[in-house]
Amino acid sequence: MLDLNQVTKLLPGIGEHLREEAVAAQKRLELAQGLFETAAQRQEELVAAQEQWRDRIWFSAATPVEPLQSQILLQRPPSVHTVIATDGSQIAPNQHEIAYCYLLNIGRVVLHYGQNRAPVLDSVPEVFYRPEDLYASRQWGIRTEEWMGYRRAVSEAQELALLGVELRRQYPELPLLAMVDGSLIYWFLDSLPDEARDRILNPILDAWERLRGVGVPLMGYLSASRSREALSFLRLEACAFEQPNCLSYCPYIAPTEGDVLGKRAPCQVMEPLRDTSFWGGLLQPGERSCLWKSSLPVLGLYPNEQTVYFCYVHVGTEIARVDVPAWVAEDSDQLEAALSLMLGQVYKGYGYPVSLAEAHNQAVVRGGDRQRFFALLERQMIEAGLTNVGTSYKEARKRRSIA
Template identity: 60%
Template sequence: MLDLTKLARQMQGISQHLTVEAAASRQRLERAQHLLTLAQKSQADLVNLQEKWRDRLGFAAAAPIESLSTAIDLPTPPAVHTIIATDGSQIAPSHHEIAYCYLINVGRVVLHYGQSLYPLLDSLPEVFYRSEDLYISRQWGIRPEEWMGYRRTASEASVLAELAASWINRPSQVTSRQGNGNRKSEIPSSIPDPKSPIPALAMVDGSLIYWFLEQLPGEARDHILPPILEAWDVLRDMGIPIMGYLSASRSSEALNFLRLPACPHPVPDCMTHCPGQFDRAPCQVFDPLRDTALWASQLQPGQRSPLWRSSARILELYGAHQIYFCYVHVGTEIARVEVPAWVAENPEKLDVSLSLILAQVQKGYGYPVALAEAHNQAVVRGGDRARFFALLEQQMIKAGLRNVGTSYKEARKRGSIA
């Protein structure tokens, strides 16, 4: 139990610290804005310098694809469009429960705008209980709890592609409400033909750059990354762009590019000039400032920043799906939006898709409504967890197993004598 009386004594110190930190943050932002102005004047030279010395840099700096002064007003979103989104949740394995297993639940959302179609709002659960599912990761030194999270990421991508394929191949008949019941309408409807190019967007919550893969052994990585890339292949072939939406992003990839004009050395050879002190190097003049803070001072609501190409090393395994990103002022915050190369290389599709994200944020009062609903469909609450294990207990007893129940520790923690 939290003792608020004791906690209140510490609040004054926290407020004083935040006041000092706010003043320091303003100074760091001013330095970043100054370096941005310098970089705009010599952007081509800096990009060439970065490309030449990228293997000697001690930090990950994204490369600008457009002018650093870019601030593009996003177009009005088309009235007729479809949004597809997935998100995942799980029940982690525990030796204190009645059985050692885990569950992955993927929330599925398909929202149709300007069309006489019902939305899809549901979830797809999957239970993993076989030894090859539970213990396969131990050979690589990965705990089952971590492996479960990695598999969830792959499942979210695969389900997203399945939803997109189902939408593309949807039947021509339209379910319409007539009278007191539902029936298939044989009368031509006002929506476009299913094969017509209705704008669609596939969305996921979070980054498309799976940084955690860098730390995995190659054999373990081969179980996670290929299904994701295969799902993206499906989306690309169907012409449905995929975007990763990051709220409150803490990335500094774009700011790291500004460390190049801040470098006091003739060339940015970090390995030679600043060995072992990359985080304390003289070019690091605005840490811990984030990209979002800089672009908040450069963009107006409804605008996007220049497009950047990420330099994360894990992207060397992505093949044709290299990741690009930009920052969008959605009105309530600066959001980072990531896309694969085949979306970034189509400027018209990119900006239309970003306008759909902007519309989603407005409908969701600050956060994309499709992603919020996908989360709500996926999340496993306390009651859901209890019902899951109750159902499992019934099946175990029906199978003739005895002494079914939680550990004494778990049972005791769920109650209190106070």
């Protein structure tokens, strides 16, 4: 049990630390604003330098594909449109339960506007219990629990594609938007062995390609994003040398190491300022920033038409990062239409896209659901003639506290 009296004694130090950080953050913000203004005047030059020295730059900086100082007011969504979304949850495998297996539950939402049609609010469960599902990932040194999360990303993309293709078949001219919670950049893929990576990324890209084939724009919505990808472009302006040749002039300093130990390259003067903090001082409600092309290394695994672009949008309650694949970003009409539908979703959800919130609610597995799942599994095992069915003594004891 948490002793709140002890916790209370620790809080004054936290408050003082946060006050000092707020003062330092304001100074970093003012510095970033100055760099932004000068970089806007030299944007083409900086982009050319970034491309020329890309293989000599330690950090990943996104590339602006519109004028840096763009502040574009988003359109109102059309009165007739449909938004689809998926999200996932799971029951993790537990060696102390009656059977070693895991469950994925993918929440699906279809919200129709101006059409007098009932919404779709449901979920699709899937249970994994075969040895090839439970242990195959261990050949690559990946824990089953970790692999389960990767499989969930695949299932979310596949269910979203199924919904999008079916709706487009039924309504060829209907404005549609497909949304997922989080980034379209699966950074975890970078550390996976090739075979494991292919089993995750290829089905996801296939699902995206199906959406592209029927003209349903895809969007990833990030609330409270911690990214610095756009501000990293300003490091080219802050560079103290004639060329941004990190390999020759600056030792590699990991972002986390620089934050904790105070080690800085000359261009790291803004860190750890985040993109959202910076654009919060520039954008007005309903406006978006310029469009950026991400240059994270993992995107080298994506085909060109599926690489990821992003922008920041003032949705009223926060600055949200919005990811789209290249085939959406490069079609300006489709991009602006998709952003207008997204903003309408945020307003309808009082600060967060209602379709994503409902997809989460459909997907989430609560404590009672977990208990009922294992009760059903236990009954099935008994009917199959198995004996000694039950949880481990450790798990049973943990569920009956003497306190």
